[in-house]
Structures are given as structure tokens and as C-alpha cells.
Amino acid sequence: MRTEEAQIDERRLREVALTADEYRVIIEALERPPNDVELGMLGVLWSEHCSYKTSKALLRRLPSTGPAVLQGPGENAGAVDIGEGWAAVFKIESHNHPSAIEPYQGAATGVGGILRDVIAMGARPIALLDSLRFGPLPASRRHFDGVVAGIGGYGNCIGVPTVGGEVYFEDCYIQNPLVNAMCIGLVRADQLMRARAEGTGNRLLLVGADTGRDGIHGASFASLELDENSDERRPAVQVGNPFLEKLLLEACMDLSRSDAVVAIQDLGAAGLTSSVAECAGRVPGAGAIIDVSRVPRRERGMTPYHVMLSESQERMLIVVKRGREAEVETIFQAWDLTSAVIGEVTDDGYVTVVDGREEVARLPVQLLTDGVPLRRPVGAPPQSRPSLDLDSLAPPADVGATLLRMLASPNLCSRRPIFRRYDHMVGDSTVVPPGGDAAMLRVKGTRIGIAATTSCNARYCHLDPNLGAQHAVAEAARNIIATGAEPLAVTDCLNFANPDRPEVFWELEEAVAGLSQACRALGLPIVSGNVSLYNESGGGSGIYPTPVVGMLGRIEDYGHRLQAGFQHEGDFVLLIGSSHNDLGGSEYLKVEHGRVAGRPPDLDLTRERSVGKMVLAAARAGQIRTAHDCSDGGMLIALAECCLLGGMGMRGPALTVEPPLRLDAACFGESPSRFIISAPSRAMPELQSLARRHHVEISLLGMAGGDSLELEGQVKVSLPDMRQAWEGGLEH
């Protein structure tokens, strides 16, 4: 009898991805075994994806406060004050597992989900960015094409511009591509909404798509390694309907102007279960009662279990003041949306689910949202890391030929073939388009500009997760500064392999420490984020640790914004900062020597801050015409990009390469805290004095103009040759 019971439980537990220990905690808390519906609800909410049980303790170490922060972690998205009464709402989220199985819909619904997070805050989405990782082309063509098409398919249709992001190709992502979508929205600061189920007796209204049996166990699936059976999980991937979401968006914008609405909560992973529990969990003592028989359904034969666990897309839960349901329903009817009152807020601290008159589940809110035992896997550094002996590297035989090969590298080449498939202009706000360091959106009716970027060099993180994570923050900040904006706040997406392996958990610990250190040093709060673990396909072949940093910056007057491409013939081209023998983990090392090895460049955060301040001061004083972050691929790549984006060459004397600096490192080394700027010659005295005041180096590299990139005696490559290499890099 006992063995039979245990077997049944094991089978049930496997289905909801809970461990025996977790099951014991549930029985202790309830003082009875959970029924099937309850077990399913606990299973999804206690999944890694929803509960953060492995990462929660670490995440508390991240800085999340600051003078501009209006909303930190814990809500649907974070929010910062950007001035003149406006709040910028933003968040990044992963959709890795679904995109691995079904690239188009996985990516599309990732975009849909992050949009709803921003909409739930009462904000109108104004921009999307995507941070993507794939295996090398052409082998990963299916993932790459599907994901790009899916992002475009959703974003283009709903009418929110996709303005930036990043794409990298690396062997470790062959089985496990990463799709991280970031959304930014705008709302008047005093109209910022919070998804709190306040007010006993207030009504819970479900609106949007009918509920179907799609996506059941999606959150649990996202918390497992992918394996040979993962294809069978395809039904766990939902199908997006951007048209419906557009209607939801407009209706919610109308709604947030009505004081009949208490809260808006998106239905994402773990569907109704998660949105009801989270909404109630944010208010001490609050509970909710849901009648599943009132939930509009797509198909017959659905059980309460299906309804509570469905991850059907394009649904929102609205908390409406009791007695004012009709007002809200009228707004939805105008947009031809189906809505139904499915329950109400209670004060008993329980989520109670009934099916008509029959009670089918009753669970304490706190057990659902905070009851999961936190996991503390053991972290241990890897035995050895690939070392690099610089003396063993042959110098480049022909710097120009190397430059062309690097420009054609899929990790450095032009992203235009991607972003021209995305509508990046709708909204009439894109004042710095994709293709440069960061994109910039204007806030209509003001002169304020918001710069946005994502960044992570996962190769660095693989070689040193702590230092690599610091680089991700520093590089994102440089991208923002290169547009003339000041970095303001961060959202992060932590993509890692299986944390039950000691070296992976160690990577996670180290990366969080690095993020924390860099954000504190640069004064940047992390206001929202997401963790995606188990990006692994068995056999211990996980992804590189990939802590993606999404960053927002602000410029007082977007009329002073900068772009990367050279603009005026005869302008001085200058390097701010200094170059060292930083070839560890570089793209040069990979492209020319086929290696991923060494230690990432040293990063001095105080210095990083000074360099950034100097460039911003010069930009504000109107002393510089263009600015570009100098990192991936090194200085020659940065110069080539300035030429290509500006449509003009540059010419200068040979680089001074004084020992111990090596020529390859001077050209292609990835020393951080550097910018390439261009400025009229008359600005030189002021720039030099600014550099002195900030204790940063400034050196003249040459003059913009002509139709080739030439450093006398070292390299001369024509603009058309560079363009051909750069623009064809993704045609594999």
C-alpha cells in the first residue's frame, strides 16, 4: 500500500516538476495532501521560472535603490523618474526554452509577454530591444531566422518599434539559443499602476483571449534542461496573437485613465494561478476567490486544472472596484474584447478556486508565492580555465586583411540585415535608430531623450564570470554615454546552465557579485529582471554564463545627442582612454587564432566612471561631434564602424606602439574604458583640458575624410572593401 502510494506520488510529482522534499513541505503546511489542482498550482509557482528558488538569495545582493527609482523589483516591471512628470517603465525577460523548440512562436510570445508586463504598469510601450544568442551560422539558421521573424512578426504587427539589442554567435548556444526581450514604456509618474489586489470585495475581471489548453506546464518546462524529448514539449509553447494584444494595449491605456481600476496584472508563465497569487501576495492578508466556470474558454472539456494552469497568451487580470464592472466592460466592448468577472478579492489570505459551487482548491497565498524552500546548491570554481600565453601568438601578417576578416565576423558585422526586418520607426520617436551604440527615443512633448541598450560579452563571463559581468555593465554604460545620455538604471536577464552543477552555480554567484559591484560603482540601480536557468542540453554542455544587462539612459535635450558615424571631413579623430595588451577572450583571438582563452581585460571602475564623465561633459559642452564605444573587436573595428556608419574614411599616422604594448593589441585588443570621438580641431584645447581634469588620456589618431581607413604604414583599407565585408557577415 505504501509503495503504491509513493509511486503514484512520484509520477504526479514528475508531472509538475516538484521534488519529494518540496512535496513534504506542502503536506506539512496544509496538514493534508494537496489535490491534483492544488499540486498543479504549486508545481508551476514553485518552478524555478516562477519562484527563483535557486537565485532569490543571490538576487538580494543587487542594488535596487536610487533617487530616480519609482518602482524596484517585485512588480511587473521597474520604473524610473525621467523628469517633467514622466516615468520610464522597463524590464527584460527571457524566452529561451520555447525559442529553442519553436523559434518563431517562442520569440513572438516572448515579445508579447514583456509588452504585457509594461502595459500592466499603466505605461504605453515605446520601444523593444532583443538580446539574442545562437550557435554559429549556417548550422543555426533555423533558430536565427525563426527568432528574427518571430520578433518582427509580433513587434511589427502591434506597432511598437524594435530599436536595438545584440546578436552573438557561439558554439555553446547551438542547442540552447537565448532570446531575451526588453520593453520600455512611458507613463505619467503619478499614474504608474501597481498590480496589488487591494480592497476586499473588489472584482477580478479576466480579459483578452479565451483560455485554451495551450502552454500548460510551460513554466515547469522552462525550468528543466532540454533533452531529446524536448520536441514533445512543443505543445507547451504558446502561439501569439499580436493583433489581440494591440487591442488589449489600447483598452488598457483607456482603462488606466479610469479610477474604477485598482490594478492590472499580466497573465504570463503559470497563467491565472500566478497572476492571482502574485496580485494577492503583494497585499498582506489579501486573498482571492476564483470561479473557473466563469472563465471564457476556447474549447470544451477543460478541467479546473487546465484553466488554472493554461498559459494562453494575450490575457490580463483586472482588479475593478466593486460595482463599477460595467464601466470597465464598456471600454473592453469598444475594442471588441471579451471580458468576464471571474472572482473577487478576499481578506482570508487564501487563493480559493471553485468550479460553480464546488471548491476545487484552497491554498494559502503565502505558501504559493513564498513557501518554496530556497535551494542552495554548492558552488565551486572550475578546475582550470583556458590560459593564454601572448608570446605564443604570431603577430598579424597583414593588419588590413585581418581587419576585413574581423569585419566579416558574424559577431562584429552589420546588423542591418536584422533590424531592417523590424519596424524601428513607428511611434515617431526614434531619434537615434538601431545600428549604433544605443538607440534613443524622444519623449514627445518634451526635449528629453531616453537611450537604451543591451550588453553582455559572454565569452568574458565564461573566462571570468565576475569580471565579465562587470564588463557587461561598463559596456552598456559606454553605449549609453556614446549617444550623449547619462546612464540611469538597469534591468538584467541572468541566463545560465544547470545550477546543480557546482561550477555553474559558482558562475551565477560570481556574475551576481560582478553585476552588483559594477552597478554600485557606477551608481546604477537594477530595478527589474529575470533569471533563466537550465539552459543546458544534457552531458554538461551548458551555455556560457550570460548575464545580459539592459540599460536606460537619459539626456536632458535630445538635440545634443551623438551618433557614432563620422560627420565632417577634417574633424579630428581621437581616442579617449588607453590601450593595453588586452587580447584575452577577444574576438581577434577567436577569429584569427581560433581560441577562447585568457583572462578578460582588467576593468577599473573608477576609471570607467571618469572616462564616461569626461565624454559626457564634452558632449554637453558641444565640443564633440560623434562618439563611439571602443570595445568588441578593438580600436580598428571601432574606427572602421565610425567610417562605415558615417560614409567617410579617416587618415592618420601610424599608431604609436611602445613596448610592452603589442601591435595586435593596439589594433584589436579590447581594453575597456575607451571611446572614439570626433571633434572639430578648434575644440582640441578644451577637450585636452577636460581630459586632464578627469585624469583620462586623450590621443589624436587622425582626421576624418577620404574613402579609406588609413594609418600610415600600418593599414589602408578602402571603404567599399570594408563595406562589402561588414555587410555580408550574416550571409552564411
Added chain:
Amino acid sequence: MKFGVVVFPGTWSDRDCGWVVDQVLGAELQYLWHKDADLKGSDCVILPGGFAYGDYLRTGAIARFAPMMETVGEFAARGGLVWGICNGFQILCEAGLLPGALIRNSSLEYRCEWTNLVVERADLPFTSSCDEREVLSIPISHGEGSYFADPATLSRLEQNGQVVFRYSDAEGRVRPNANPNGSVHNIAGIVNARGNVLGMMPHPERCAEAELGGTDGLKLFRSVMHHAAKALAV
């Protein structure tokens, strides 16, 4: 001068068109809801870009049945100015107010990028502020913007001078490699025989301010405004 901007479910350029009319041009703006049938005194009706009704079935195929479209059709028949941009052009073709159809881009991919348009008719209410053969720089953003018409329709359009804009290079030369979507004869915009209904795939409302990359789009809005002023003066 009042512009009416039609809002279908799924339309997204309504707010951009509205912004240009209201904030850049300084004209009167009236949003027109697809379920209504009243133009509320609009002098020019804009059918903006987007995915009306999700563009399910075919682009514009459902939108043409909206109550508003019946009124727009009657307005056009009376000589009223109707201007379809992107999805609006697709809807006008589906509604039979303009000939031909917009099919999938020849690249089979969505395209959002700047294009050059050579102006072939500068005598229309929509283009009177342009010079003939002038080259305008205006962005496109569509997946199904390849203009197609049967040979008879095409030759009629050409003979009547109904082709208003063609994709060209920066010097105004109409070349295959300047064609972003495979449109026949590089057609980017056409007008009806009477000259009061314009359909175009590129988005003039996205380039009415220098900070967005160009102001050529504003010329078209200004043209309509001048036309209306003249009409009033007469």
C-alpha cells in the same frame, strides 16, 4: 482645414499621422472610429498604416467592410480627398477605390528602411508642394508592399499618368536595385483617375521632422493643406 484619421482595430500609424497633423503641421485633427460612419467635417481622410483587423485573411480584406469605409467610399465619390498610407493603401485596393493589389515583398521579408521616391505628378492635391521629378526620401515599413496589377490595368495607369511615386535611386533614376519590394514598374504610390484618392506604401508621417531623419514627408501634408486653403479661397 481638418484631417480625419481613421482608426481601425490594429491600426498603429494613426497616432503618428495625428502627431504630424496636430503638432507639426498645426492643422485640425479628428480621429474617426471604424465603427462610426460620420467623417465629422473632415476635408481629407487619412487611412493610416498598421494591421487593421490583424490583416487576417489578406491585408485590408476585412477592413473594407467597416462602416467607416462605406462613408469614405461615398466621400471619395463626391471628390473628397482620401489618402491611404501603407495599410491604408492596401485597404483602398481591397475596397476597389484604387486598382491593383499589394502582395508579399519579393524578399519574402518585412522591410523597414529609407527609400527614395521620384515624384511623377506634382499637380495633385497631395503633391502640389513638390516639383515634378523631385526625389523624396521617405521610409517604408511593410511585409506586403509589392504593388501588382494586370498588364491592362498597368498600361491604363501609365497612360493616364496615375503613377504618382516610383522607387528610385538618389538621383531619381528608376532602377531595379532601387526597388525594395518587387513592385511592378517600381510603383510606390498611385492615384485614382479623378486625382482625389492617393495610395502609397511609404510613410510620410515618419519624416516630417529633422530629428527623425528627414522632412520630405511634410511636403505632402503641406500640399494637402495648401490645396484646401485654395479651395476655400475659391
